[in-house]
Amino acid sequence: MNFPDFMKNFPLLDIPFPKEVVEAHAIRSDNGLVVFFDFHQDVELPAHSHEGQWGTCFEGEVELTIDGRTHSYGPGETWNIPSGVVHSARIKAGTKAMDVFEEPDRYPVQDQKQ
Structure with a gap:
């Protein structure tokens, strides 16, 4: 499954991985952040915490x-x-997922000129 082309026009986020590893497009409001992740390579995130997060897997596997x-x-x-x-x-790799973050500024929007 691929995300629709119009979703690829959502702003890219400045996350700690190059887009060759994972792409993250988002919709932001004053109350939260919705992120559509497309993982091109395996990713490991170390233990951390932040405000609330809810998510779903569309394709692939997420181990939490x-x-x-x-x-x-x-x-x-x-x-x-x-x-x-x-x-x-x-x-x-190959996982597509969505996470909704309680923090609207969990990840900054990437400079679109890059």
Whole structure:
């Protein structure tokens, strides 16, 4: 499955991975951030915490360790990470997922001139 072309026109986010590894397009409001992730390579995120996060896997596999419990999520499955809870992730290449962040500025929008 591919995200529709119009979604690729949503702003790219400045995330700590090059777009050859993962692309992240977003819709932002004053109350939150919706991010559409397209993982081109395997990614590991170390343990961290922030405000609330909810997500779903469209394709591929996301392994999350949330508050010490590890679970693998596949297409159609959702996760909820309450604010302040420590979590880490392993995401397989080919995964497409959406995360909704309570923080509207969780990731900055990439300078569109790059």
